[in-house]
Amino acid sequence: MKSRIYVANWKMNMPLDGALELTKQCKKLMAHQDNKEKQIVLCPTFPALYPIAKLLQSTPIGIGAQNCSEHEMGAYTGEVSAQSLSQVGCTYCIVGHSERRNYFHETNEIIARKVGKLFGAAINPIICIGETAKEHKDNKTLQALEQQLDPIINVINNAEQCSDELYIAYEPVWAIGTGKVPDKATLQTTFNWLHAHVQSALQPAKSVYLLYGGSVDEHTVKDIAEVQYIDGFLVGGASLDFQKFKNIVSLA
Numbered sequence: 001m002k003s004r005i006y007v008a009n010w011k012m013n014m015p016l017d018g019a020l021e022l023t024k025q026c027k028k029l030m031a032h033q034d035n036k037e038k039q040i041v042l043c044p045t046f047p048a049l050y051p052i053a054k055l056l057q058s059t060p061i062g063i064g065a066q067n068c069s070e071h072e073m074g075a076y077t078g079e080v081s082a083q084s085l086s087q088v089g090c091t092y093c094i095v096g097h098s099e100r101r102n103y104f105h106e107t108n109e110i111i112a113r114k115v116g117k118l119f120g121a122a123i124n125p126i127i128c129i130g131e132t133a134k135e136h137k138d139n140k141t142l143q144a145l146e147q148q149l150d151p152i153i154n155v156i157n158n159a160e161q162c163s164d165e166l167y168i169a170y171e172p173v174w175a176i177g178t179g180k181v182p183d184k185a186t187l188q189t190t191f192n193w194l195h196a197h198v199q200s201a202l203q204p205a206k207s208v209y210l211l212y213g214g215s216v217d218e219h220t221v222k223d224i225a226e227v228q229y230i231d232g233f234l235v236g237g238a239s240l241d242f243q244k245f246k247n248i249v250s251l252a
Contacts, residue, residue, distance in 0.1 A: 004231060005040075005211065006041070007213075007233065025242040040249065043066050045066070062092050067095065068081065068085055068095065068114055069117070082121035094169075109151050111148075111152065115155050115156065116155045119162050119163060126234065130172045157201075166198075169210075170211070181220050191227055211232045212224055218244055
């Protein structure tokens with residue numbers, strides 16, 4: 001049976017001292033967590049990765065980066081390679097977040113190359129996909145998701161090294177930080193399609209975890225968790241507050 005996964009994306013909201021303090025609280029949470037089938041992954045900023053990894057040694061809490069370079073190494077000022085992330089203790093890495101696509105103009109092809117580099121470093125990519133408000137309004141959600149997924153699935157199918165477990169996070173762009181969440185019927189339709197499409201496209205089939213992200217909080221998580229094929233959550237703003245994050249983990 002799959003563990004339900006809770007990925008805390010702290011973005012650029014947490015300075016180092018705050019990140020360390022919140023990590024200590026999360027460490028206590030897992031020590032007292034009754035349900036051991038719940039996997040927590042913390043994704044702080046780059047400077048916090050190494051000290052947090054040291055702090056969480058010998059615990060079940062995973063460490064994830066928020067991004068990586070599409071390049072293996074070289075003269076790419078400001079970039080961080082997948083190999084470096086692996087050496088500081090990362091076992092997960094978020095790629096393709098809508099903020100990276102929007103603010104840094106990352107294309108589906110760039111994101112696919114990042115996935116390949118993460119496989120080579122034995123890091124599990126958490127691949128973000130999602131439609132814009134206009135695509136949602138025009139009933140083009142599934143078309144948008146397919147366009148984002150296909151280059152990545154092609155990399156996965158042709159990779160010499162590939163994780164046995166894949167993580168895909170569906171985050172409607174219009175839901176991120178807005179308090180808006182798709183209704184359960186819409187979510188079920190989307191996750192039915194995602195499950196079928198990914199399982200049929202991957203050769204050979206792999207264990208795929210489908211996550212939901214976008215205004216996940218203690219008030220919305222129970223209803224979202226009832227949607228079939230949702231295996232976990234990518235939590236943004238609510239993960240910055242320990243009590244809220246604790247409630248999310250406890251409720252779903």
